[in-house]
Amino acid sequence: MIILQKRKDIPTYLTIAVPIIAILITVLAGGIIFALLGYPPLAALYEFFIAPLSRPDQVGNLLVKACPLIIISTGLIFCYRANVWNIGAEGQLILGAMGAGWVALSFPEAESPFMIVAMAVMAMLAGALWGAIPGLLKIRFKASEILVSLMLTYIAIFLVDWTVRSPWRDPLAFGFPLTKAYPDAGLIPVMSLPGIGRLGQLHWGVPVAFLVAICGWFYLTRSLGGYQIKLMGDAPRAGRFAGFNQGRVTMFVMMVSGGLAGLAGMIEVSANIGMLQPQISFGYGFTAIIVAFLARLNPLAAIAAGLVVALAELGGDTAQISMRIPKVVTGIFNGILLFMLLAGETLTHYRIVWVGVTEKANIEKASIEKANIKKDGASHG
Amino acid sequence: MTKAPRKLNPKSKDTPLLASYGMTKSFGDLVANQDINFSIYPGELHALLGENGAGKSTFIKMAYGLLQPDQGYLEWRGERITVTNPQQARAMGIGMVFQHFSLFEALTVAENIALALPPDFTRQKLSQMIKTKSAEYGIPLNPDSIIADLSVGQQQRVEIVRCLLQNPSLLIMDEPTSVLTPQETDQLFQVLKRLAKQGCAVLFISHKLDEIKQLTTRATILRGGIKVAEVKTKDQSTRQLAELMIGAKVKEIGTLSTPKSSKTLFSVSGLSRSAEGPFDIALKDISFSVKAGEILGIAGIAGNGQSELMAALTGEWRPASAAGVNKIMIGAADMTPLVPAARRRAGLAFIPEERNGHAAVPSMTLSENALLTGYDQADVVRRGIINHDNTLAMARHISKTFDVRQPSDDPLASSLSGGNLQKFVVGREIIKSPQVLIVSQPTWGVDIGATQFIRTAMANLAKQGSAVIMISQDLEEIFQIAHHIAVLNNGQLSETLKVDDVTPEHIGLLMGESPTRSGKARSGKARVSS
Known part of the structure; x- marks a missing residue:
């Protein structure tokens, strides 16, 4: 039997070497797959890793792609740290986009710079409320937030679909399911960097994403609120003993992650699309889950993890366009990359141990005892 | 694999039944057993004595085939052997009763025993054998009883009978008395003595020195993975044994002061709580009060409502409505509706029994653990932001005052030994x-050194005029530092008695009275030694 045993001290060289090895294995495995399918492996790998970084405007686009991932995963990290499993960020993102869209479409003549602020606030509110539903059902009825938040995502997808086809449809859109274009005050402008000028589609949402991640990190590591979140995640019984309210923490992290997902939705629409349409997100809410775990639930690391995942996605796009590699193949390649990175992460912190049958009994006994502790803890709810 | 002892190897009294030579076992950097030479003879009552973490469990696990030694070997009746698994150990004639029972609560006695035996018994034959065997040793068992309905002492009998049915020549008992009343302990000792008379060797693992003196003839003492002594128990005083065990002089706790004040500081009246889950114990009309300067010991076997009572006292559980007689008062102030944090502000402090995940968080640092009950103290949290320097200072102060030995400046709680973490947890509350x-x-689960330290700290707190309520399974502890004693049995609390006026036997009777579904020892089982 194989078990994973936590390493006590993690040597520094390992933390550096492991991601490099993971990427090398991915390159090797990917190259073999490309070659087997009849694509020149080196050219394909170039499109994946180098092309998206080869021009300054491409770097800008990379940052744009990473922006929603960073914002959403910061919120998700709050949840996962508290042992609350929100996987419905996609739906919360859509609700945020709709909330912001409602403001933008309600004031088509607005020119005030407060417009964008109002949209952001409305987006966060809408996302937070969508996130509050699974939180409330979890507290009140012990409903699984995993199922509820996921199901609410499908409701959100059909809600925005219906909205842009029916009540909010632009009558002049030739029957296409689109709303009117947002007024200029409701759009996020492209950034112009001093001395460089524009960098692809780089917009003001990107610095906001960095700020969100930094604030999230500060809150989790330095504040009493963040302490409560970690406490409820690690040892809920100790949290109650300290006098904190588990329900309140659950609601808080669900609303924070919902609100941040909503903000990401608003930025996505206002910076890149300019109106509501049936498809707003390209699975950012789900991809952000991977980002959160790749970052080991640390918001600062989510910046780097968001960039890596965005690079893989962008590289897949370029490879599809320039080499006509089918989407499923780029998907396989991205899958290998993420799998290797996560496996490397795990193996950095745990070692694989082969255990004989005799020791197995011991380990099982210990884990039963541990489970009993948890049960005991839970029964004092 | 070793076959049954050959005839040319006579079972003489001079050949040890089981002997070990140079047994060594390491886990990573930790040497759990180093060069252990040990022997036990047929019919001998032998004690394996040592503090938590001294390596007792590692040693018996190697003898029972659960672990393999890195170096050294075992001899069974004079023949060198390798015990690769527990099945082999059982076949050789080694029986083991674990500290935590491995019984299925929903099954009957006979069903549980059938699971451990080779499948060549019919149910009826087995029932008959259980009846005969248990009667033979004076521990009658009904084969058709459901385990969940038995008291802990009876459950232990099931484990023992299970071993006896295989006619062992060596019975290993791991901390068997930790869940028993004094009377049950006496009965157990009679069974073990009878077994020894019939030639079965008994290896008795314990850290309770009185019991070791009472039961065993020889003791092997382990400290830090090394065998430090092998003594005849009757030649040693308990104090000498203790000193061998911890390797230092045992400090006496000063004599108890009698509290002068008569001011009632804390009182509980009519506390009732219905059982919320299938394994909960309902609390029935619990009332008691404690005066300033006084220590009240609440005795009782684990699983008789201790954790439910503790949750009600901390405020982790609160009555649904404030109405009724349910009242928890500090002085004249009613605490009943207050959450733990508010009760702390009113002058209460709590130390729950479970260190890992309740009183402390293993995955957090000591300073973060100091914050657990200290976050509303001045200078620690300001405007929602934690002042790390001040929490660290708080943790350091606790560690220094309460002699917490730690591997680094602000280590994870999980890196401390059980005794040191407990000193930290106790210190965190007493320092306030x-x-x-x-x-x-x-x-x-705390070593003797830390135990004495913690008891002294509690006695000193009482001397300074605080009231202490101590829920404890350890009667010795209660008789050592408490002024008054009450017994919790099946969710009911006895009247409060003066410790000077009662005997352990009297308390034992109160502990075992009408054990209707009592003594399930859930918490006893759920704990992992640390």
Whole structure:
């Protein structure tokens, strides 16, 4: 039997070497797959890793792609740290986009710079409320937030679909399911960097994403609120003993992650699309889950993890366009990359141990005892 | 694999039944057993004595085939052997009763025993054998009883009978008395003595020195993975044994002061709580009060409502409505509706029995653990932001005052030994000089040195005029530092008695009275030694 045993001290060289090895294995495995399918492996790998970084405007686009991932995963990290499993960020993102869209479409003549602020606030509110539903059902009825938040995502997808086809449809859109274009005050402008000028589609949402991640990190590591979140995640019984309210923490992290997902939705629409349409997100809410775990639930690391995942996605796009590699193949390649990175992460912190049958009994006994502790803890709810 | 002992190897009294030579076992950097030479003879009552973490469990696990030694070997009746698994150990004639029972609560006695035996018995034959065997040793068992309905002492009998049915020549008992009343302990000792008379060797693992003196003839003492002594128990005083075990002089706790004040500091009246889950114990009309300067010991076997009572006292559980007679008062102030944090502000302090995940968080640092009950103290949290320097200072102060030995400046709680973490947890509460300290099993799984330290700290707190309520399974502990004693049995609390006026036997009777579904020892099982 194989078990994973936590390493006590993690040597520094390992933390550096492991991601490099993971990427090398991915390159090797990917190259073999490309070659087997009849694509020149080196050219394909170039499109994946180098092309998206080869021009300054491409770097800008990379940052744009990473922006929603960073914002959403910061919120998700709050949840996962508290042992609350929100996987419905996609739906919360859509609700945020709709909330912001409602403001933008309600004031088509607005020119005030407060417009964008109002949209952001409305987006966060809408996302937070969508996130509050699974939180409330979890507290009140012990409903699984995993199922509820996921199901609410499908409701959100059909809600925005219906909205842009029916009540909010632009009558002049030739029957296409689109709303009117947002007024200029409701759009996020492209950034112009001093001395460089524009960098692809780089917009003001990107610095906001960095700020969100930094604030999230500060809150989790330095504040009493963040302490409560970690406490409820690690040892809920100790949290109650300290006098904190588990329900309140659950609601808080669900609303924070919902609100941040909503903000990401608003930025996505206002910076890149300019109106509501049936498809707003390209699975950012789900991809952000991977980002959160790749970052080991640390918001600062989510910046780097968001960039890596965005690079893989962008590289897949370029490879599809320039080499006509089918989407499923780029998907396989991205899958290998993420799998290797996560496996490397795990193996950095745990070692694989082969255990004989005799020791197995011991380990099982210990884990039963541990489970009993948890049960005991839970029964004092 | 070794076959049954050959005839040319006579079972003489001079050949040890089981002997070990140079047994060594390491886990990573930790040497759990180093060069252990040990022997036990047929019919001998032998004690394996040592503090938590001294390597007792590692040693018996190697003897029972659960672990393999890195170096050294075992001899069974004079023949060198390798025990590769427990099945082999059982076949050789080694029986083992674990500290935590491995019984299925929903099955009957006979069904549980059938699971451990080779499948060549019919149910009826097995039932008959259980009846005969248990009657033979004076521990009658009904084969058709459901385990969940038995008391802990009876459950232990099931484990013992299970071993006896295989006619062992060596019975290993791992901390068998930790869940028993004094009377049950006496009965157990009679069974073990009878077994020894019939030639079965008994290896008795314990850290309770009185019991070792009472039961065994020889003791092997381990400290830090090394065998430090092998003594005849009758030649040693308990104090000498203790000193061998911890390797230092044992400090006496000063004599108890009698509290002068008569001011009632803390009182509970009519506390009732219905059982919320299938394994909960309902609390029935619990009332008691404690005066300033006084220590009240609440005795009882684990699983008789201790954790439910503790949750009600801390405020982790609160009555649904404030109405009724349910009242928890500190002085004249009603605490009943208050959450734990508010009760702390009113001058209460709590130490729950479970260190890992309740009183402390293993995955957090000591300073973060200091914050657990200290976050509303001045200078620690300001405007929602934690002042790390001040929490660290707080943790350092606790560690220094309470002699917490730690591997680094601000280590993870999980890197401390059980005794040191307990000193930290106790210190964290006592350092606040609470008016009332409520503590559950303060020295469970803690080495002797830390135990004495913690008991002294609690006695000193009482001397300074605080009231202490100590829920403890350890009668010795209660008789050592408490002024008054009450017994919790099946969710009911006895009247409060003066410790000077009662005997352990009297308390034992109160502990075992009408054990209707009592003594399930859930918490006893759920704990992992640390």
